[in-house]
Every structure is written in C-alpha cells, then in structure tokens.
Amino acid sequence: MNIGEIAKRAGVSRSTVSYALSGKRPVSQETRDKIQGVIDELGYQPNASARALANGRTNTIGLVFPPAGNHYTGMQLDFIGSVTEAAAAYDYDVLLSPSGVDSDRSFQRLLGERRVDGAILMEIRLEDDRLDHLTAVDFPSVAIGRTAHPEGNWWVGLDHTALAAACVHHLADLGHRRVAFVNRPEQLLRAGYESAHRGLDGFTKAAAERGLTVRTYCCGDDAASGLACLERILHDDPATTALVTLNEAALGGLYRGLAQAGRHVPRDFSVTGVVAGRWAETVTPQLTAADVPAEQMGRLAVDLLVKRLDDPDAPARHHLLAPPISLRASTAPAGTTPADPAPGFGTPIRP
Amino acid sequence: MNIGEIAKRAGVSRSTVSYALSGKRPVSQETRDKIQGVIDELGYQPNASARALANGRTNTIGLVFPPAGNHYTGMQLDFIGSVTEAAAAYDYDVLLSPSGVDSDRSFQRLLGERRVDGAILMEIRLEDDRLDHLTAVDFPSVAIGRTAHPEGNWWVGLDHTALAAACVHHLADLGHRRVAFVNRPEQLLRAGYESAHRGLDGFTKAAAERGLTVRTYCCGDDAASGLACLERILHDDPATTALVTLNEAALGGLYRGLAQAGRHVPRDFSVTGVVAGRWAETVTPQLTAADVPAEQMGRLAVDLLVKRLDDPDAPARHHLLAPPISLRASTAPAGTTPADPAPGFGTPIRP
DNA sequence: GACATGGGTCGAACCGGTTCGAGGATTCCG
DNA sequence: CGGAATCCTCGAACCGGTTCGACCCATGTC
Known part of the structure; x- marks a missing residue:
C-alpha cells in the first residue's frame, strides 16, 4: 500500500499520483478521479517518514x-x-x-x-x-x-517584573506594610529562571518604592513546601500581613499554613500573586492574582x-x-475587619 | 553532513560507516576509529526520517x-x-x-x-x-x-469499582448514612467513560450493600461547577453528611461550597474520593482519598x-x-465533634 | 503547412539511511 | 602450495515518497 501500488492499480506512473495529490502540476480530471478512486478503496495514506525525507520537513x-x-x-x-x-x-x-x-x-x-x-x-x-x-x-x-x-x-x-510590581502596589494601596514574597524553588532561582528573577526584581523594586518592609523566600513546587514556607514567614516576622507568590504549586500549602496559624484570608492576611486563572479559582477564597494567560x-x-x-x-x-490583576477574594485592607474585601477595586467575583 | 560525507572524509564506503555505527557487521578497529574521528569532528547525527524510512521504525x-x-x-x-x-x-x-x-x-x-x-x-x-x-x-x-x-x-x-466501593465503606464505617456521589461531567458519562461508569457502579452497589441513602451527580471539570454541584447536593438533601468524588478538577469548588454553607470539614461533613495524591494534598484539610498512582x-x-x-x-x-485509601484529614465520624478526625484509621498525616 | 504553445504524462534521479551479496586480502589447514 | 575459512569492505538495491526534464499530442497562429 505505497504510492507505487496506487499507481499500478490506477494504470499511471508514480509521479502522476504524486502530482494528483499535491496539485503541483496539472492532472486531467479523468486521471485524478481514477486515482482518487483507488486511494479511497485502499485507504491509502502517504508515509510520513518518506515524505519528510524527500522534502526535508517533518511537519x-x-x-x-x-x-x-x-x-x-x-x-x-x-x-x-x-x-x-x-x-x-x-x-x-x-x-x-x-x-x-x-x-x-x-x-x-x-x-x-x-x-x-x-x-x-x-x-x-x-x-x-x-x-x-x-x-x-x-x-x-x-x-x-x-x-x-x-x-x-x-x-x-x-512581564513578570510589572506583574509582581502590580501585586505590590495592590497590597500597598490596601495599607499593607509588611509583605512576604514566595518565589519558585531555590535551585530554579540559582539556575537563572526568568520568571523567578524578574518577578523578584519587580517585587523588590516596587516594595522599596512604596517603603514596605519585605522578606523574600524560595519555596518548593508542592503543597508541603508551601506550608513549611508559610510557617517560616510567620516565624521570621509574625507581623507580616500579606504575601505575593509566583509559586502556583505551593499555593494550597500556603493557604493551609495560614489556616493552621489561625489567620483568616483575607481578613487577617492577604494573598496575591501570579497564577494561571484556572488554578487561582480552585482555592478558597479565590485568589486575587495576575492571571497567566x-x-x-x-x-x-x-x-x-x-x-x-x-x-x-x-x-x-x-x-x-502583561495581564491585569483579576480581583477575586483573597485580599483586603490591612488591619481591618471588612465585610467587603478589597474595597475600591471593583466587585470581587465572589464576595 | 550526511552519511556519504562522513564516508568520503573517512575514505570508506557509506555501508561501512553504517556498519561501524550499528555494529551489525564487524569493522576493523582502525577503520572504526577513523570514522568516529570524522563523526566527532563534524558532529554528525543520522537523519531520523531516513532511518525510519529504511528500517520501518520511527522510535x-x-x-x-x-x-x-x-x-x-x-x-x-x-x-x-x-x-x-x-x-x-x-x-x-x-x-x-x-x-x-x-x-x-x-x-x-x-x-x-x-x-x-x-x-x-x-x-x-x-x-x-x-x-x-x-x-x-x-x-x-x-x-x-x-x-x-x-x-x-x-x-x-x-479498579474504579473497588476504589469507589472502598470510599463508601470507609464512610459507612464512620457512621455516615446519607452520601452524595460527584462524578465526571455528564457528557463524559454519556460518552461511556470507563472511570465514570465503573466508579458509579462501585459506589451504587456498595451503598446498597450498606443500606445508605445516596444521590449521584455529574459535575463539570472545574471549580465553578464543583461549587454549583455542592449547592445542589445540600439543596436536594440538607441532611447529607458526606460525599465521594471522582472529579479532581471540581474538588476546590466542592470545598468552597462546603465552606460557604458553613459545613466544616471534616467535623460536619466528610469528603473522600479517587484523586491523584499530589492534588489531594493541595486542599485543606487534605483529602482522604484513593491515590491514583x-x-x-x-x-x-x-x-x-x-x-x-x-x-x-x-x-x-x-x-x-487498586491503591489503598490514604487517610488524611477530610473524613470523620458522622454526627460528632471529634478532636481527632477519623479515629480508628491510624494517624492522619496532619491532624 | 510549418511552428510555437501548453496541458498531461512518464522515467529517472534524488532525499539519507540500511542491508544483502559478492569479492579481496589474510590466515589456517592439510 | 592449493583450497577453505575468516575478516573486512564495497557497490548496488531498497525504503516510499518528490521533483526535474523530456516527450507526446492537441490547439492556435501566421
């Protein structure tokens, strides 16, 4: 069932079959019909390796x-x-x-x-x-x-720099003064991962600009690491009231850590970051985040x-x-007990 | 930079190069070294399409x-x-x-x-x-x-049948009598997806065996659908105290629904199901589940x-x-207020 | 009627490998 | 010293497509 077989049964040459299929040279309607008939009957499909070899493209x-x-x-x-x-x-x-x-x-x-x-x-x-x-x-x-x-x-x-900065400004606007940054794992940062570096840069510069007190952390790509990281954050500075994360996989662990520490999100603690929208919506309360498209x-x-x-x-x-920050339900003004999270930033999707 | 080029530079025939590389026929040490030298120098690698065409395997x-x-x-x-x-x-x-x-x-x-x-x-x-x-x-x-x-x-x-049944038995042993089942989306069930069908079977039979009152639901593969599904469950039978889910993607939404309904997990409501371990650990409390390996x-x-x-x-x-159920923290005896979730089932990973 | 034009088809070469049969050079044996 | 066996190497054919040049046969043109 190769092109030669088709040619033989249709009573034409191999090249004619090829041209009939590719259309790169005119072939009479009559011949084309005959060839197509044989192809349909045998269910022929050209071999990808042979084609790739001949015309230098693998598709x-x-x-x-x-x-x-x-x-x-x-x-x-x-x-x-x-x-x-x-x-x-x-x-x-x-x-x-x-x-x-x-x-x-x-x-x-x-x-x-x-x-x-x-x-x-x-x-x-x-x-x-x-x-x-x-x-x-x-x-x-x-x-x-x-x-x-x-x-x-x-x-x-x-634009990770801008996105991390936008998170900082969002938190600063809400009155947060002590903010932690949860980055990708240390080995990735050391390896020079773009998102980890530019995100850290954007966070650090924006925080300096707004005069915030910050600490930055690396965190493994799993829930357990997220939990451990959050414990360290609260241990290092119990007055921390918000965090920005680039680490999607750790998100569940961060939330769990906050729950265990008795910090209610967003009343006592705000969480935001850069996370694909679909995953930001799996946590409760849903994450206010720059949605990675x-x-x-x-x-x-x-x-x-x-x-x-x-x-x-x-x-x-x-x-x-540089997608905008989607306001959901994980951020609120610092040091208050609002009924309405994130006032002044539009209506959260689920209050 | 094809095999002919290598052959020419090494002063041998194409077939000799081929045999030197494949080892399918003996080639003198001297010739092999010469060929290898040229190959290293030019950084030659055989073309995958040509090889696939010749020996009929694409690797x-x-x-x-x-x-x-x-x-x-x-x-x-x-x-x-x-x-x-x-x-x-x-x-x-x-x-x-x-x-x-x-x-x-x-x-x-x-x-x-x-x-x-x-x-x-x-x-x-x-x-x-x-x-x-x-x-x-x-x-x-x-x-x-x-x-x-x-x-x-x-x-x-x-063995989805056995796994779903194991979830039912676990809940029944804890004293739950009214249990809901959250399946994959309806279109997948209708299309005949194996996991959805066998899971549903296992659930239904085991529930009948244990004399439980059950309702079964299909649920879209996302958090919003999970939330909606949970609202329907509590609307249809507010006395429901537990659920079994095959729907990993809806898990976050189910949890959110429970939180919004004021049902504490696992004190007021137990959740279990069949979910890959890595994802079972992202929710809080961590899901007691049959871990899909x-x-x-x-x-x-x-x-x-x-x-x-x-x-x-x-x-x-x-x-x-048929992996065993991993006991984590999302199930507890029905109608009690335990300090220790899931007594009698070993120590949960995080109490 | 001679000659360009162009549509339709064919055979051959090629892409870059693998593999088979044959043959030259050594070596071993009687 | 002749013949068989062994080791190595080569040329040619093949895998299944694509593409080039050539050719044939109708038409159209002067």
Whole structure:
C-alpha cells in the first residue's frame, strides 16, 4: 500500500499520483478521479517518514520543557495543551522533549536527527544555553519566556517584573506594610529562571518604592513546601500581613499554613500573586492574582513558529503580555475587619 | 553532513560507516576509529526520517488523549509527564495527539502515515472505537483504562469499582448514612467513560450493600461547577453528611461550597474520593482519598508498549491497580465533634 | 503547412539511511 | 602450495515518497 501500488492499480506512473495529490502540476480530471478512486478503496495514506525525507520537513514541532523530577505545575499543563491544539490546527504534530540542558540526549535527538522543523521552549532562563545553541545553528524556535538579551530571538513572554510590581502596589494601596514574597524553588532561582528573577526584581523594586518592609523566600513546587514556607514567614516576622507568590504549586500549602496559624484570608492576611486563572479559582477564597494567560501564550507561540517556518528570513518577532490583576477574594485592607474585601477595586467575583 | 560525507572524509564506503555505527557487521578497529574521528569532528547525527524510512521504525510512540476543550486535569498532566520520561529512558520520543474519535484527522495521521511505532491511549471508554480500530488493524497499543471487554487488549487500569466501593465503606464505617456521589461531567458519562461508569457502579452497589441513602451527580471539570454541584447536593438533601468524588478538577469548588454553607470539614461533613495524591494534598484539610498512582501507571504503560514492540507476538498483558485509601484529614465520624478526625484509621498525616 | 504553445504524462534521479551479496586480502589447514 | 575459512569492505538495491526534464499530442497562429 505505497504510492507505487496506487499507481499500478490506477494504470499511471508514480509521479502522476504524486502530482494528483499535491496539485503541483496539472492532472486531467479523468486521471485524478481514477486515482482518487483507488486511494479511497485502499485507504491509502502517504508515509510520513518518506515524505519528510524527500522534502526535508517533518511537519512536527518540538516542545521542550525541563524534566519532571520536580513535578509539573498547572501552568505547564495549560501550555502543553494549548500548544498541541494550536499546532493541530496548522496540521503540525507535537513532539515532547523533557530536556534540560544543551548536552541533553533527547534535545540533541530533536535537533541533530532533524525530527522536528522547529521548537518551542518552556521555562526559559536569563542565560539559556539551549537558546544560545539554537540561535548559533539558526534553528527555528520560539521561546515561552525572555532571556536577559532577547534581541533577535522569537519569543512570547510575560512581564513578570510589572506583574509582581502590580501585586505590590495592590497590597500597598490596601495599607499593607509588611509583605512576604514566595518565589519558585531555590535551585530554579540559582539556575537563572526568568520568571523567578524578574518577578523578584519587580517585587523588590516596587516594595522599596512604596517603603514596605519585605522578606523574600524560595519555596518548593508542592503543597508541603508551601506550608513549611508559610510557617517560616510567620516565624521570621509574625507581623507580616500579606504575601505575593509566583509559586502556583505551593499555593494550597500556603493557604493551609495560614489556616493552621489561625489567620483568616483575607481578613487577617492577604494573598496575591501570579497564577494561571484556572488554578487561582480552585482555592478558597479565590485568589486575587495576575492571571497567566497560558492558553493564549501557547497559541501565540505556535503562531509565531509557523510564521517563522513559512518565511525563514522574516525578522524576529515577539509578544510581551502583561495581564491585569483579576480581583477575586483573597485580599483586603490591612488591619481591618471588612465585610467587603478589597474595597475600591471593583466587585470581587465572589464576595 | 550526511552519511556519504562522513564516508568520503573517512575514505570508506557509506555501508561501512553504517556498519561501524550499528555494529551489525564487524569493522576493523582502525577503520572504526577513523570514522568516529570524522563523526566527532563534524558532529554528525543520522537523519531520523531516513532511518525510519529504511528500517520501518520511527522510535516514537503516540500519546492519544481527548482534546482539551474541556480542560486537562492534574491527573492527565501526571500521565503525560511520566509517559514522556519513561519513554525517554527507552530512547523513544513521544508524539502528542489531541484526538477524540476514530475519524479524527490527527489520529489518522498518527497511524496511517506511520508516524509512530505504537500508541498509548488515555481516557478510555467502555466501548472505545479508537481501540476497536487499533485492534482491527493490529496496531501496537496500550490503553490507560479498561474497556467493557478488555480481553486481548494491552492495558493498565485502575479498579474504579473497588476504589469507589472502598470510599463508601470507609464512610459507612464512620457512621455516615446519607452520601452524595460527584462524578465526571455528564457528557463524559454519556460518552461511556470507563472511570465514570465503573466508579458509579462501585459506589451504587456498595451503598446498597450498606443500606445508605445516596444521590449521584455529574459535575463539570472545574471549580465553578464543583461549587454549583455542592449547592445542589445540600439543596436536594440538607441532611447529607458526606460525599465521594471522582472529579479532581471540581474538588476546590466542592470545598468552597462546603465552606460557604458553613459545613466544616471534616467535623460536619466528610469528603473522600479517587484523586491523584499530589492534588489531594493541595486542599485543606487534605483529602482522604484513593491515590491514583498516575506516575506509576504511565511508566507501566510504556513498559508494556515497549515489550509489545520488541515482541509483536507476545500475548496480551495488563496491570489492574487498586491503591489503598490514604487517610488524611477530610473524613470523620458522622454526627460528632471529634478532636481527632477519623479515629480508628491510624494517624492522619496532619491532624 | 510549418511552428510555437501548453496541458498531461512518464522515467529517472534524488532525499539519507540500511542491508544483502559478492569479492579481496589474510590466515589456517592439510 | 592449493583450497577453505575468516575478516573486512564495497557497490548496488531498497525504503516510499518528490521533483526535474523530456516527450507526446492537441490547439492556435501566421
């Protein structure tokens, strides 16, 4: 059941079948009908490997993300889902690669063996050797995230600096003076993860600007770490009245810690941060947060990559997103007992 | 930078390079060194498409799951992660396919165009046309889940019947008499999703056995639906004192509903169900649940698939898992005000 | 009637690997 | 010293597509 078989049964040459299918040269209606009939009858579909070999494109894009040893977060899940669906709309398949560094076997396979036409990279670091490598060999790629020097790269990113700052201003406006910052795990910060660094920067600068007293923490990507982190926060400064978190996976643990310490959210303690909306709504009270538009970002990344693949000489493009803070129910003025959380900021979705 | 180039520079024929790399025929040490030298110098890696075309194997497995329109759950995330990592250990890559039905374009591509050597299917239905089709064309696959007639299939599944029953018995032992069941969304139940059906069966039978008064509900895969569902439960029968859920994504909403109704968990109301452990621990109080061992299941599925690919004539194999209920902090005896939740069931992880 | 035009088809070469059969060079044996 | 066995290497064919150049046959034009 290959193209030769089709050709034989239709009484034409292999090249005619190929042209009938691709339309790259005219084929008479009569011949086309005959070929189509045989194809329908046999249920023929051209072999992807052979086609890829012949025309140098696999119609596959690689999705590169760090290995899961440290578990995946909900945000990553949303990326994977949206990238896969957006790619399918362009008739591209998605190959997953749980790759960390440049030297990684799976990453090398993706590129060196030409398994994919292009790649989308998640969890970008400020200095990212994977991206450096891709740029060096001029391999089409789009980063979800932005390095320290993103000029010339294709990327779609989140303005973590601005988002963390917006959280600070929101809390400061509510009168909070002692605020903690819950970052991603320390090893990721040390590895130079973009979100962790820019988020920390934005938080620190905005806090200084508003004259707040702050402490910053790293926290593991799971509920238990979140609990432990919150205990440390209250131990280090029991007068803390609010926190900003970039750590989605720790959120449940942070809430539990507050409950155990007898701090009611948002009456005694305000919580906010940068979290995908879908997950911000799973906690009670729902989190007032800068909603990471993970689905939109995945879609945009695929759009950019396809554009780049279609026109290899196109100039680099990017999207920097800064979604507004969605006011929900986890923040309130400091040191009061309001019936109405977050007054002056519109109506929370669930009071 | 193809095999011919390597051959030329090493002063040997293309076939000799191939044999030096594959080891399928003896090559002198001297020649091998020379070839390896050239390869290292040029950083050569054989082209995956060409290799796949020549030997008929892509070294890729397909991971088929339903489109995300309805969002992904945490459990699915864990599957994707563990399958990808397990596959990498065997030097297989993973191709994602967000495919629903037999007629789906992406699913057809996977098989018809021979993009993958085998497939792992998620979200199995009792009557699953995708599996029927795969079986009909004798395509190597492993299902995560079990159809109504799994004989002859390869699969790794969860004994949802037993798990739901175990939840019922746990609640009945604690003295609960009026229990609700929160299932996956109605459209999935109607579509014949295995977990929804077997879970419902197990729940219903065990409840009848224990003489409980029950109501069963379908619930959307998100927090808002969970909240709405809980409101309906308490509206339909305010005397309900416990619930069993298969719906991980709704969990946050169920908890919120209970909080809003002023029912304290576990003092006034017990919650349990079948949920991946990692997600059971994000809610407060932590959920007493049958922990879905998603990572283990993903790994087992890959192991089975690789075995099947290595030996196409091997007899069908499967794994049916029934993890025990992990006692955490969300269940307690009915109608009491215990200091110590779930007495008689060991020490909860966090009292 | 000679000649360009163009639609439709074919054969051959090519993409970059793998694999088979054959053959040259050594070595071992009688 | 001749013949068999062993070790290594090579050329050619093949996997299943795509694409190029050439050719044939109608038409249209002067």
